[in-house]
Amino acid sequence: MLAAENIYPLNPATPRDEQRRLAALRRYQLLDDPFDDEFDKELDFLTRLAATVCGAPYASLSLVDADRVVVKSAYGHAPATLPREQSYCSLAVLGRDGVEIADLCADGRTAFMPRTRAEPQLRMYSAAALVSPDGHAIGALGVMDTRPGALGDERRALLRGLARQAMALIEARATGRELAAARGQLEELATVDTLTGLHNRRALLAKLKFEVARTRRFRTPLSALMIDLDLFREVNERHGDAAGDLVLANVARLVSENVRVIDVPGRYGGGELCVVLPNTPPEGALKLAENLRAKIAAQIHREAGRLPPVTASIGVASFNHMDISDGDGLLRQAEEALRRAKANGRNRVEC
Numbered sequence: 224m225l226a227a228e229n230i231y232p233l234n235p236a237t238p239r240d241e242q243r244r245l246a247a248l249r250r251y252q253l254l255d256d257p258f259d260d261e262f263d264k265e266l267d268f269l270t271r272l273a274a275t276v277c278g279a280p281y282a283s284l285s286l287v288d289a290d291r292v293v294v295k296s297a298y299g300h301a302p303a304t305l306p307r308e309q310s311y312c313s314l315a316v317l318g319r320d321g322v323e324i325a326d327l328c329a330d331g332r333t334a335f336m337p338r339t340r341a342e343p344q345l346r347m348y349s350a351a352a353l354v355s356p357d358g359h360a361i362g363a364l365g366v367m368d369t370r371p372g373a374l375g376d377e378r379r380a381l382l383r384g385l386a387r388q389a390m391a392l393i394e395a396r397a398t399g400r401e402l403a404a405a406r407g408q409l410e411e412l413a414t415v416d417t418l419t420g421l422h423n424r425r426a427l428l429a430k431l432k433f434e435v436a437r438t439r440r441f442r443t444p445l446s447a448l449m450i451d452l453d454l455f456r457e458v459n460e461r462h463g464d465a466a467g468d469l470v471l472a473n474v475a476r477l478v479s480e481n482v483r484v485i486d487v488p489g490r491y492g493g494g495e496l497c498v499v500l501p502n503t504p505p506e507g508a509l510k511l512a513e514n515l516r517a518k519i520a521a522q523i524h525r526e527a528g529r530l531p532p533v534t535a536s537i538g539v540a541s542f543n544h545m546d547i548s549d550g551d552g553l554l555r556q557a558e559e560a561l562r563r564a565k566a567n568g569r570n571r572v573e574c
């Protein structure tokens with residue numbers, strides 16, 4: 224490692240890749256993250272190990288943000304957040320090699336820093352940079368002593384090795400989080416209907432299966448509504464598919480805003496929505512269906528001007544725990560009731 228005074232300019236000390244360095248740091252979401260027990264323990268272990276192998280009373284693993292240094296893990300002192308200009312660590316991210324200052328009092332950049340002048344009156348700082356895989360020093364693993372002196376090649380090499388371990392831990396945590404987020408997005412794509420934002424058919428049927436099992440177990444009633452827009456083909460033909468899409472999305476929003484949180488609204492087919500109603504007897508389902516029918520008929524749709532009103536027909540079906548066979552049976556019943564509503568003139572509820 225080179226002596227600090229040979230490689231670093233005097234203050235202000237900002238690395239040349241500062242903006243990209245900050246972007247790399249923020250990717251790890253470590254700065255204001257809530258407590259992460261397992262991860263923090265692993266970092267603490269490496270920090271303690273750094274102090275031990277370097278024979279130093281203090282060690283810290285710090286991250287250098289735009290104007291502050293966040294001590295993520297500390298040994299021999301309490302973790303803290305410091306202004307960047309008051310932290311030795313800000314010097315360790317100026318390059319990728321870290322920094323060693325054998326006498327903090329004799330170095331113009333550190334002589335007036337609070338922890339040199341006041342308690343604990345530190346005299347030596349040696350740090351290895353935490354370098355991200357794309358080459359940015361996001362922070363450092365450093366050791367400090369109240370006696371001046373150099374670490375020596377072997378200890379410096381060990382400190383660098385521990386910094387690499389810490390960086391690998393940080394990287395693995397970020398990758399794990401990114402994978403989990405991507406998995407969540409994929410799951411959402413697989414279960415949500417993109418046009419309406421409701422459950423897609425597959426997710427709806429899976430939820431129905433679950434509710435059927437719950438109904439049997441807890442002996443509660445279960446109902447379903449099958450809602451189909453009336454003469455939807457005409458909406459598309461007269462006003463275009465985009466207008467049809469908008470109407471369907473509006474109706475879906477109205478439905479999901481007017482059912483209970485435990486109800487399960489989904490898109491069953493083209494212009495057909497279905498709502499599974501756990502713990503709801505036939506009277507309750509009928510009342511909700513009538514309420515939805517009236518609200519749909521009164522809903523205003525706009526797409527480059529006001530569209531004519533759209534109505535819906537609704538079929539209602541219910542099971543109680545005694546006669547429930549399966550979810551398919553419930554949906555078949557609701558579809559039969561829906562067919563009767565269409566045959567009896569549309570904009571109606573039948574059960």
Ligand SMILES: Nc1nc2c(ncn2[C@@H]2O[C@H](COP(=O)(O)OP(=O)(O)OP(=O)(O)O)[C@@H](O)[C@H]2O)c(=O)[nH]1
Pocket residue numbers: 418451452453454455456457459463464465466467468469471492493494565569
């Ligand atoms: N815009 C739009 N139209 C759709 C979508 N899915 C299905 N449709 C249309 O919905 C119409 C379905 O028509 P049907 O249910 O057979 O008949 P209808 O015209 O609604 O008449 P009734 O159901 O008898 O009242 C067809 O024109 C489909 O193309 C969609 O995602 N967007």
